[in-house]
Amino acid sequence: MPHLRRSLRRFDIMAMGIAAVISFDVVGQIATGGGEALTWTAALAFLFLVPYALIFAETGAAFPQEGGPYVWVKLAFGRFAAALTTLFYWVTNPVWLGGSLVFAAASAWDGFVFRLGTGTVADYAFKLVFIWVSILTAVVSLRRGKWITTAGAIVKVGLVLLFTGTALVYGIEHGFGGLHDAVLSPTTAGFLGLVPVLLFAYVGFEAPNAAGDEMHNPKRDVPVSIGVSACVAACCYLLPVVAILSVAPAERASGISGFLEATALVFGVYGSWGGPLLTTAAVMFVFALLTQGSAWMIVSDRMQAMAAADGAFFGRSLGAFHDRLGTPVRMNLLSGITSTAFMFAAMTLVEGDTAAVFGVVLTVAITTLLLSYLVIIPALVVLRRRHTEVPRPYRVPFGTAGFLICAGLAYLWILLGSWTALFPGTLEPLLGVAYDFQDIWGVSRITFETFTLGTVAALLVVGVLGRALGSPDR
Template sequence: MSPEVSTAEPVTSADATTLRRSLKRFDITAMAIAAVISFDTVGQIATGGGEAATWTAAIAVFFLIPYALLFAETGAAFPQEGGPYVWVKLAFGRPAAALTTLFYWVTNPIWLGGSLVFLAAETWDGFVFPLGSGTFADYTFKLLFVWLAILTAVVSLRRGKWITTAGAAVKLLALALFTLTALLYGAEHGFQGLTDTRFTPTTGGFLALVPILLFAYVGFEAPNAAGEEMHDPQRDVPAALGRSAVVAACCYLLPVLALLAVVPAGKVTGIGGFMEGARLVFGVYGGAAGPLLTLTAVMFVLALLTQGSAWMIASDRMQAMAAADGGFFTRRLGAFHPRLATPVRTNLLSGLVATVFMLVAMRLAEGDAAAVFTVVLTVAVTTLLLSYLVVIPALVVLRLCRPEVPRPYRVPFGDRGFVVCAALVYGWILIGSWAALFPGVLESLFGIGYDFHDVWGVSRASFEAFTLGTVAVLLVIGALGVLTARRTASPRTGSGTSHPKGTVHDG
């Protein structure tokens, strides 16, 4: 028996007439690149050594490709504003969609304020201009970083898209410059980093790398959050996702290989690994090395900024559509500004959440409190992976139960091919989510040594209390949001449509 699917119509914000079609194929590709290529994770991936390159390639083939195929078909078939929120609502109803969207959305302001801003400040302090830890300059830089990212999401998409496009270009340029320079350095001094590097994959390496690799590769559905702001989503989404998937795979694999080639084994350390690798290889430019290194650091920071803003543009629209549909506290959060055509109230809420996490992290910079914050931040970021545990089944339900919906692009081999791709993606997400929420468990099953306190700085019991507690708090907030929205709901006029009347066309 086929699973039942909700008969609810796609939701469109009460302010949908303000939406403007401003995203073309190039813009969608650039937004996907800006969101998906996590510049900050290149160094983290490389800490896995030679097998990091092996697993990066393997996951690109067995996760990234089927993942991109799934969202290329669904994004073209269901191009409504809100993207994944609408898909889950059509498959499982509003409550499930509201909770899933909350998990998807909350990741991004927490990630912006609890991670990206600190990486940006560390880079700026070490390679551009000294800030000092905890100084007025440090606070000012971090606040400006957070709110510039939010401002990019607030401005109209026809202008904001050029900021994310510039960020995507800067990101590709910086990665290409580093990779090319590493090759020049290796040709002159030898590829010493490869001497002791082993590319043979191991179970331990897999379990350590899979959460971060999955987090790095997800996000191709992000542009669909602005589905009704695309000129021709049925044709442009599949093509744009295909191009951005290829670019993403290359932009992870090639720099990781270059970093491993020039930096001695065991000395690659997260963000320091990438920038210190750049410091090393830029020596081939002689006197120009200093200015080039500073320029690369500036590009790194700009890439982090636009990466955060690209996710804000997408996830804030999803959360706004959930609110507009009566799925999160008040419909006012779903209002789109009549002139900017952006969900300004949700944007500001994201900015407040990011600022709070940034300030808390600044106060809890050392000792046991810092370890606790790291745990909470880790699980908060993991919520993005958890949201896909609902989104992926929703795609399958829509494929099997809505065969009448036109699908300009189809995954090869029909329903069977779609289900196989979904099973592969779901399996990866399940493993990644489990490894992030319950680290060390799978390692124990495979007889791999894992000193929990050395890795996390807290006991396993404390870790699980904070991780599961964070998830429980989000579930409670989501449930309260749905219940409150139902009690305060006012009668709505009209019904949502795939492409509302009055949509304004730009250009």
């Protein structure tokens, strides 16, 4: 790509990974698991995050081309498999931005900063601005856009430290009653309920590799960046969960609003300053969510643009990079349109059966990120065994055996998460755990499977059509 400029140094890569992966609404969901949430968060940090980070650190340094996972799957399995995998990886992000992040941001702003209402002009305006600011951050040149995602990463870490420190002070004043009642022993129900959420929380550190040709020294910087950002993310999930469970019951941390309610509780230690500080914290929350969307748009749009430029996703023109900005503007705009469409759909389908169905489709669309790893991880193994001539600046400990063990562990966890996303409630009866499907999802299992498998089938049709209408192999 002649228009790409090397803008990302090691700190930028680390910051982009942190900005993309750490999600405060996920922190709230994890905390609802009670004491065993700590156990499973720590367990998956060692049993999934470590092996996952090791194999992607080695591959990302050895194959640093623009497009990242698209290039890896293409080298391993060909253009068609790469096109489908990249579509699943990419579509998660505009759907998540327009169907989840924007609503979490609006809820935080409405509850703690300025009243928006629901379905009002102010509500629509806020959500549209949120979506398109995230998109425009991806449109501007990377050497400027990276500072926004870097600021988001700093705000996230700063907010975690502020909340954790304040919770410590609150606990000293009022006692750490939550820890006395917390049951850390893992259970089967907790395992099935928390593991899929934690897997979704922990993946994505390879995403900056989508801008591989825009890194100054990827062979040196990628392994260190993945290692550091993964450690920071693990701490940013563990520390606030510990803090929440120490001073507040788990039910006060359900989703983004619940997490802010827990923040409101501990900020009482600041007296009259508590209100302004809570408003500031809510603004930081919203900014962190916005930059999370920006970071994913920057990297995933580049992946999908590389697929289009390669002729694997409709026309090559869709993958064109702007001459001056060096960004895939057309793919950025497609993401913005997709996000906006999902936002309007969610605003329209707000009650009754349609709301439950939309929630099912949204959940499956988001978990397509996990489904993409079912192809990406085997591709890493194929590259490790087939392309032995490629220099590998960093290697997983214990050579090929160590790489295969790490890949096998990561793959088994992803397989579990993908299965529970598409077929929830099927493992619980086998393990003696009660599961009321209708009560949890608001629809019957037949309806659920119709829409989940239908969503996946629709994406496959789009992928096949995009490849068929793309350019022939060169």
